[in-house]
Amino acid sequence: MARHLARLLERDGAPAASDNSALLAEAWRQRGHLAARLDPLELNEPPVVPELDPAAYGLPPGAEAPWRGLYGGSIGWEFAHIHDGEKRRWMQARAEAPALPDEATRLDLLALLRRGQAFEETLQGRLPGAKLFGLAGGDGFLAAVETIFRRSLALGVEEVVMGGMHRGRLALLAVLLEKPLTALVAEVTGKSPLPQGMQASSDVPYHLGYSGEREIDGKRLRLTVSPHPSHLQVVGVVAQGRARGKQALRGEGGKGQVLPLLLHTDASFAGQGIVAELFQLSKVAPFDIGGTIHVVINNQLGFTTMPEEGRSARYCTDIAKLVEAPVLHVNGDDVTALWRAACVAAEWRARFGGDIVLDIVCYRRHGHNEIDEPRFTQPAMYKAIDSRPPLADRYAGELRGGGLDIAAAEQAGPVMAEAVKAAFDAAAGYAVNDAGWFRGAWQGFRSGGIDDMLTFVETGLPLDRIRQIGRALTEAPADYALDRKVARFLDQRRESIESGQGIDWATGEALGFASLLAEDVPVRFGGQDSARGAFTQRHLFVHDTASERRHCVLGAQAEIFNTPLIEYAILAYEYGHSLADPNRLVAWEAQFGDFLNIAQAIFDQFVACGEDRWLRSSGLTILLPHGLDGGGPDHSTGHPERLLAACARGNIQIANVSTPANFFHLLRRQMKRDFRKPLVVLTPKALLRHKGCVSAIDEFGPGTGFRALIPDAAARPERLILCTGKVYYDLAAERAARKLEDSVALLRLEQLYPLPEEELRAILAAHPRADLVWCQEEPANMGYFTHLDRPLEALAGRRLRYAGRPAVPTPAVGVKYWHEAERKAVLDAAFR
Structure with a gap:
């Protein structure tokens, strides 16, 4: 171990490590994240790491104290896997030069936490038993994301494109994106987010997206969160593609102006394969977006699945090592640590244009949703949670103990609570007049029928x-x-x-x-x-x-x-x-x-x-x-x-x-x-x-355009064979070989949806006595026939016969001469 650490010191340009104190320091830089105190519930003690023991280097007890203070606290700095020396030294400098928020920032963070707490508690009080996927237990997420907004804005970002998850979605919309509360409450209470009469299915409130602007420190920041389905990690890549498109519209400098910010939960981040794919794409030129900041709400729990049941890796974020992205594991109940890590994340992305991950280790005060009962499966965890005061209460105590006057910040909670109550009153008469559909780059477009x-x-x-x-x-x-x-x-x-x-x-x-x-x-x-x-x-x-x-x-x-x-x-x-x-x-x-x-x-x-x-x-x-x-x-x-x-x-x-x-x-x-x-x-x-x-x-040439239907030239066919795609050429060759050009017409359906019904109806009506055949090369249970037979028969007013392969479980045979025999049988069926 000592020789390995000495080589690392040499790799970073430091003098060869003859000093055992230097070896101990390097051990803490590499492995100190294992000793960090990340679990706010204090149910899981950090493991014993022999390399971090001063005795391993012949040093007295206590020699590790300075390093434990830097690397063994509320942030686990994981960056030793990064091969680039400049990047590693940059991150090391941030770890070893602790920064603290100023007084105004601390009060702002307290006010933010109070608004989040009041929003969720008021909402839950008015809607007992509703699925809200509340943020309680992960409240520090608000502090981290708000800090990313502010620090990124100062570094030149003008727009943030987010892809998120259910958990905390409503608090994110209300508190950080400042979505109008009346609209939000109306959606949560069952009102349509669409104008009356609009024919669309819409979605549940915690899946919906939103776009808006905030003014922060005198600057405007455009904020967009993409709508998402229950496959949580899918939307992250959609948001990245959307960010790339927005960057391209801005031209040179777009990568620095548009920030992709992806929000995850631990179980899906570790478990869904698309996460590895998005990291694999991150440094490939056509998909490069100048780095993504990933924020993981680490519940230390899936729905009811414990980490050891849900992954093999030590951390839920280990897949990020695929691209040597640094990972900052943060105790989710340490607001100062969250602020510090979020600043580093914004600065890393601005400096190096690469991905970085914040792993916020927290807990869920409620179950997977407000209806689920987690005490059935995690009784010890929820005993600890039940005895733990809300984060805003603890942070208020910390600031008060530090001599700060927090009275004004504390008023943010009651103000938010009253605003939510007023939104409930207003929601009863709320109706959407404008869907806000075609704006920005989409100005001038419409929804075609x-x-x-x-x-x-x-x-x-x-x-x-x-x-x-x-x-x-x-x-x-x-x-x-x-x-x-x-x-x-x-x-x-x-x-x-x-x-x-x-x-x-x-x-x-x-x-x-x-x-x-x-x-x-x-x-x-x-x-x-x-x-x-x-x-x-x-x-x-x-x-x-x-x-x-x-x-x-x-x-x-x-x-x-x-x-x-x-x-x-x-x-x-x-x-x-x-x-x-x-x-x-x-x-x-x-x-x-x-x-x-x-x-x-x-x-x-x-x-x-x-x-x-x-x-x-x-x-x-x-x-x-x-x-x-x-x-x-x-x-x-x-x-x-x-x-x-x-x-x-x-x-x-x-x-x-x-x-x-x-x-x-x-x-x-x-x-x-x-x-x-x-x-x-x-x-x-x-x-x-x-x-x-x-x-x-x-x-x-001039006057031409796409033809949804290409009819045949036969004047009075006895048979009309409808088909699409490649099989037309087989049918045409077979028709010629049988010398049936005058009695068999071929009708190519070039567009399968939407069907060109009027054109079809006219052609079918022009040949009322012709035998109608649908020919396809695909099996009967695949291809087109099962979807088109009823519509085509309705247009023709008579039966449509099928000519094609029989139904099979496998799309095609694997033996060449079987394939050829099937092809001939399809043509025979069409012309028999």
Whole structure:
């Protein structure tokens, strides 16, 4: 141990440690957090740490006293895992130079605690038995967050974007964000947070978000807390993406002006895997937000689960070591320690642009909520809690004992109590007149309905403009030595655009991105291996084979990037980004469609229902490579049945597009309307190089736009086969082979939700005697049929026959010739 400490001293630039006192000091810097007195209930004694005993270095008892005072008190300074010497020395200096709040700050903190206490006690008194997820026992959280606000504001922050949890949510809104109490009380007592007549589901009060401003020390601070579902850690990454979007809108300096502040509880922080993912993203360039301050309310308890049952790590925060983030463990009943740690957190983020964690070790005075009885499972803990006075009482005693006049600060509690009582009186007649939906960056937008979503939008461009954009897409810097296959790829792309024939899928997509960029619409597009394309189809970057240089064919202003092998957190992040900036195309691509499985919670709880639940519009575009190509169960499906199951009230758009030009128009339409809806595109794999899946340049030209339905040219068909996506090309080839072009018509449904009902009704009515068939390559219990059969039959007024694979538990077979046999059977069923 002594030799190890000596090496550490040398690593930090200190002289070699021949002095045993120096070795003892270094031991306390490294391991002193283990001896810190963090449990306010004093039920858990710090462990015996042999390295901290002066006897281990031949020193007399008491030699450790100065170090125990610095590292063994109410803050556990955990930073020895940081490899960067400058950062470690900076944190060491903060630990060894104790700071104290001045008299005015201490009185302000007491007033803050009194307001929080009065708010919660008055609320609980008026609503006995209600689920409020109160903060009592973790009251010091208010002091820590308020200090972060104030210190960050002094360091240049102008806006704080928060993602939070249930616990203390109402106190956070009322006391720190200063949400109007009448509105807050009305929501808690069951009043709708939406204007009368607005068709939306809304959410419970402790899930709702809020945005407002406070004036602190003569400066304005914008404060936003994101709405969240019960999957608590999910919203943190959404808030980070939202912060990135806000930073981007501010331009240079945005990272210093917008602070991401995430609020956690111990059980979810330690237990949910998305936390590791968000830390993994924190230093990857497309997700860098200049550091996040994490505040953990450490209840020392899950719902009823003790720490030893809920995690393997020593601390609930150990996952933060993944990125060498410092962790300050703080006794939640020591207000001075909370103030000090919060100042350090704000300063660290401003200085180093990295993450830092405050672990506030506290307790829950009530159970998981006010209804639950925790004494059933933690009797000893709650015996100690019951005998412990509220934090505000203890802090008042501490200040009074120090000779401060606290009378004015103490009045903050009664004032808050009266304000809450007045809010209850006013809430009876309270009604929301303005949903506050489209403000700030969203000014001028609206909520589009199904009719709006089906309205044709012209998105074509002059052909000379298309060719001009195409030339830029196919030019590499003159001094680049390109791989010969990449050079041939660019030549073929250029030839297709110049000749106006054979424009393939990836070229249509690139023209869509490039045309938006040319119109000053920012584009952010990422996914696993998306820059090149998982199927080597895209080549948005070309590389100089003689060096490490690379060139983006879309231009330097495009934000095109590959991502870590993460779906869950990245989809959450990109969704959050789309919330902040409606004027930017934000697109995420799964490597294969079924990779959405891992991010299903984001799709279900945010993408599909964010507008219905929280009035949060999003234009996020999701690309899911889809199609049964013999690739086995895991690389065949984007599970369109799950997507369609989530569709209602015009909440989202689902498309399976069959031509490059239609995909081009779909991307452009996403940014050309005065409303935003999430878009999911089941993109092809086999069609990327299919000779039939090409478009002529005229299909990109003036007067053109996205076609939700592409009818067939057959005049008087005896059979009308409805389909979507790749299977159309199989059907067309089979129809030609059987010479049935005159008797069988194919109808491509390019947009699956919302359905183009009027167009469908007209076509179906024009062929009243034609046999109707729905053909899909997906199994009967997957795909589209179970969601579309009744609506299509209602539009047609007659039965719709199914042609496709039978129902199975696995999306696709894993043997190639089985797959081919199934494909032939599907085609036989369609034409029999």
